Amino acid sequence: MLSGCGGGGGSSETGVEASAGEGSVQFEIAAEEATLTLVDDGSTMPALAADAVAQPLFHLAPVVLDEPDLDDALDNTASGRRAPHAQRVPAGLAGLSSERLTLQDIESGRMQIASASTAEDGTASALATGTVAKTYTPAQIRAAYGLPALPVAGASLTAAQAAQLGAGQTIYIVDAMHNPNAAAELAAFNKTFGLPGCSSQLLPVGTGLPLAAAPKDNCVLSIAYTTTSGALTNTAPAYNAGWATEIALDVQWAHAIAPLARIVLIEAPDPSVNSLTNAVRLANQMGPGVVSMSFGLAEASWTTQLDSAFAGTGMSYLAATGDSGAAVSWPSVSSRVLAVGGTSLSYTGTGSRSEVAWTKTGGGISAFVATPTYQSSALPGVGSLTRRGVADVAFNADPMTGQYVAVIKPGATTQSWVSAGGTSISAPQWAGLIAAANAMRVLAGKPVVGSAHATLYGQIAAVPGTYAAAFADINAGSNGSCTICTARTGYDVPTGLGTPNVSGLLGTLSGASISTPPVVSSAGVSGKAGSALSFSVIVSAANPVTYALGGAPAGMTISSTGVISWAKPVAGSFTVTVTAKDSKTGLSGQGSYVITITSAALPPVIKASAMTGVAGRALAGTITVSDPGGYAMSISISGVPAGMTFSLRGQTITATWARPVTGKYTLNITVTDAIGLSTKLALPITINAK
Template identity: 35%
Template sequence: MRRNLSPTAVAASLAAAALALATPLAQAAPSSSHGVTTVRSCALPTHKDVMACKALKVTGGTVGSANAERSLTAAAAPSGYGPASLQSAYKLPSATAGSGQTVAIVDAYDDPKAESDLAAYRSQYGLPACTTANGCFKKVGQSGTSKLPRANSGWAEEISLDLDMVSAACPNCKILLVEATSASMTNLGTGVNTAVSLGAKYVSNSYGGGESSSDTSYDTTYFNHPGVAITVSSGDGGYGVEYPAASRYVTAVGGTSLSSASNSRGWSESVWSGAGSGCSGYDAKPSWQTDSGCARRTVADVSAVADPATGVAVYDTYGSDTGWEVFGGTSASSPLIAAVYALAGAPSSGSTPSSFPYAHTSSLNDVTSGSNGSCSPAYLCAGGAGYDGPSGLGTPNGVAAFTG
């Protein structure tokens, strides 16, 4: 979509908003490189303050990650990146870290197969069992009780993706799944509060919607939890800002294309064309964010793999799904980053975990190429040295950037 703004209109907008110019000139679509086609697990929201999940299911083509896991594990494995690939790409201490930590996943509606599908995923990759019986897995409704919402097959795909990505990055972590009654920001936000009240220090949110004047109120009601790392997907529609990624209390997680490479790292990354980014219209800029081209909150902070063309393996059997599939979207990167926070250890009391990466930029992989559209200033939509919108400060290189 192209927007033609006259100089007068731009000037008026800047004066009214007191923002630096960050006008989207082109809206990128989710990646379809290498002939890969996708569908959204959740329909785009049609009402204000209603969220959509950010999972993209691969429906055709051959993903670049098709054989990656097999080459690392020397064993039969589904198509798409699995635990060995992700742990290698981001140098995660997954074999030893994370024990005793609980990562919460907040999604809308119920996935009746969540626990059994999680068991299949973990069994496939030789991860320790994570069940209700052994105390590793717990599923509750948005108020924390056993009363669950109605089932929804699209959000069930999202739930499977989230659970599998936490498992891949942090096999020793416990997982709390909080299922909101609906996809309204009020219900999902209530789920965030419930997750924190039940003791989770890491809360992943793989959903988003358009910004609104209510966002600053949502910030204080649902996301202001000092000492808790709350991650949120930046979006899958290319350049443009979504909420709650724009909240100044969360870590906004962008997306990359991840490929094996013959360099010292063994991997390379570029900005994924679908990753959300930009300058918030409502949320104040946090003190730890110092980029000069946006007077308010800039999205994103950090990133991880999200391109469906270099997608991750997921096991889901609810609805019409029959088992192993490949997914992408910033729905993959948000739970990955939440699990990395968990590997790094509990945030200090009263801290702001979203600020941690800004104090440890040398412990991240800088993403310097690729873009998600056209914009001004250019860093809001294009990868480059140092901070940029779509990839933030970069991707995990171990866990040091997520401590504090």
């Protein structure tokens, strides 16, 4: 906008005329267009990790199983008293790799191969000459590992019985892609094996977070679709047969272990580390619970930079260790995640189970993650770790000693049955155990387990009698030929502390004194470039803590009292991770601070050169103004000679004097921006005689 006032003239849209001596003009220049940049919550993705892709970690025996009998539908403990189903793998399929094998793959491979027959006693028939897959029902797994027997359908449960089944707790299953039949598969699984049924629902855009408390008397399967940034969306991801199989076994076996827990299936739109990590962050927003992750990829230098995703309040995180033998994968390598390895199970329906390390279970010593405090206990095998050891615990994972999973192909109306394994089936079962322990603790007025490492290593494994009651120490089998690849007494990397003796484990976990990690609040902080910045970290902890900074810019420090200081901030946006470590328990918590430093506010700039002319000859000159901050400006010019006019184009003012008069004049220019900063310039004008 251009406006003017003065003793000698009128004004127009493009120019203004003012009289000499007392004349003046004023201009208003609008602010330049500004761009608003939204800063995230501290979850900045390392560049090397953003495009990395994870894989589901399941295995299937290469055979489509016979339809299970309906004994468990009538008595949900019936099959627990007999040996697992045994079925020969057709010779033509025996060469198929079990890794990420799908029902579609098996059916394609067997198109011209007749299915093998099976004897009624569950053993392979005399005609069988190939490999035999043994497959366990939920009742057999519960019997083998000592879980409480399932109640009779329709029976009224006490609060204690319901708690043992995970009542009131939430298990988050984080996977990628879409399984359109997850609810129908779970319904078929439940009906066949006499498990409590589940209602199902979609969590649409606009669902309030955190979620309402989980019900205590029934199971609900909630399904959430996410965007790459971890926001809820109403659009389902694309179908993928491999990930759909993973989803099926995760949901069904988490439910088999904790059949009254709420299950929230979170489907990321793709299997990138970015999308999966943000799906975990969504689980954190949904409220306390147990997160099961049956995916992985090789660890890398960025591994620890994503640990903030595994720091939710009241959350437990579990992940499969991998299915390709001795190796270390993310996310199980994180010191905040309970890494679940695998075994090969043998159980006949009576007596005790026996297990050896599964040959393909993941596990090893991390190349990037330091030895966590909890892995320095006196338990044999633990104290010798040079860095983070993976696994922490184990469960049945061999697909040839696999577990029933119902699979419904897109467009099909009935389910097929497969024998599933992989450490991906181990992780959701351990998630179910933690959910049951949480329910029992809540009933007793205690806090949830949260990060289970310190309790499992320090309060259970470090006490010989307690360890023997809570765990079966796996000391046979291996996942490779390396020195540390063999299962042995105490801790080992293929199977960790061992597999659960569930009755003893839940009894100990439900009464254990749980140490809670420090809680570091995340926040946004702003400052000015060049002006010293100082603020205090907000931490809640039971004991004194020590502090560390991650991702801090040069010159930023944190004191022993949690005060962050930066003597000379530079402009930009910085995400800094603050880690607070409990000095007594060794547990740590993290929070992210998004620090935005703006450039120091500078006053407007005026650029103009002295004007010299000859009387009676037209004179013109330019005055250019700008504001470093891009703010709107108000321009005032006084001392305007009579007959001088001004026009404005952008941020340039053109002064025109058609008939200058001999003399010396001064234009007093004042520019003030929207935040009150101003600049003045005295512009001399000299008009010489002809």
